[in-house]
Amino acid sequence: MKKIISAIAMSLGVLALGVFTQASEVEAKASAKYMQDTTTEVFLVQSVTSDGYLDCAPVNPKLKGGYILDNDGKYKVGDIVEITYWNDDIKKSHKLTGKKLSGIEKKYGSHINKMMDKSIASDEFNKARKNLAKASVNTTKANHKLKEKNVTIAIKNHNKYETGVELQPQKKINGKWKNESWYDFNFLDSAEKIYIKHSIDHDFMGKKGTYRYKVTTINYDIKGNEYKEKISYTGQINIH
Numbered sequence: 001m002k003k004i005i006s007a008i009a010m011s012l013g014v015l016a017l018g019v020f021t022q023a024s025e026v027e028a029k030a031s032a033k034y035m036q037d038t039t040t041e042v043f044l045v046q047s048v049t050s051d052g053y054l055d056c057a058p059v060n061p062k063l064k065g066g067y068i069l070d071n072d073g074k075y076k077v078g079d080i081v082e083i084t085y086w087n088d089d090i091k092k093s094h095k096l097t098g099k100k101l102s103g104i105e106k107k108y109g110s111h112i113n114k115m116m117d118k119s120i121a122s123d124e125f126n127k128a129r130k131n132l133a134k135a136s137v138n139t140t141k142a143n144h145k146l147k148e149k150n151v152t153i154a155i156k157n158h159n160k161y162e163t164g165v166e167l168q169p170q171k172k173i174n175g176k177w178k179n180e181s182w183y184d185f186n187f188l189d190s191a192e193k194i195y196i197k198h199s200i201d202h203d204f205m206g207k208k209g210t211y212r213y214k215v216t217t218i219n220y221d222i223k224g225n226e227y228k229e230k231i232s233y234t235g236q237i238n239i240h
Helices: 002-037 098-129
Strands: 039-048 054-058 067-069 080-086 089-095 136-139 150-156 163-173 176-179 184-188 193-199 209-220 226-233 237-239
Touching (some): 039 098, 067 080, 067 089, 184 193
Antiparallel strands (some): 039 080, 136 150, 163 176, 163 184
16 A cells, blocks of 8 residues: 555656646746847947936947936946847846957947947036026116006026026016016027017006016026026016
């Protein structure tokens, strides 16, 4: 009886081992198939995104797109990284060094240099824009009569780059400032000063009152997206 039980146990063990081996083989084949379907390309870590990730672009100029990597200290801007991926899923990545790096630099050196120049320019561009100074906006005088033609405003950009300045006129009604139905927007070059005129008869509708301008100074990132803004207000303008 013991021999029969032992024989059955051995048979079950062999069967279980066979099933395990077969499952392992299926898993290995699936993994091998997955790796066959993946793509491996070389990327330059080009910049740090506004939300802190690493933006990577392919060093081969014939390829488009790119990848975003976690900024976990593994790579830095300027590193050449080989990435194996499938669709948007990154399987593995590593920084190139030695002969492999030399080969990539020899093959794509000109394109990599252009990318780095763009990356440095972008980095300096965005660093400069972190320090946004408010534009100064002043009227040439505080009191105006209805028979006058215009309210004249002087605007100066105190930043070392082009800045957008939005003027939103507001009227004081029952002690509260209310936006008028129009606004004025201007781009100013670095340190540029301009004078603009707003018609009392047309823009201010020929209406008496106490007014001011809400001033929004805006800067933009290298792609032209709004990056940061600061708000200030002019002194009161009286039209009587």
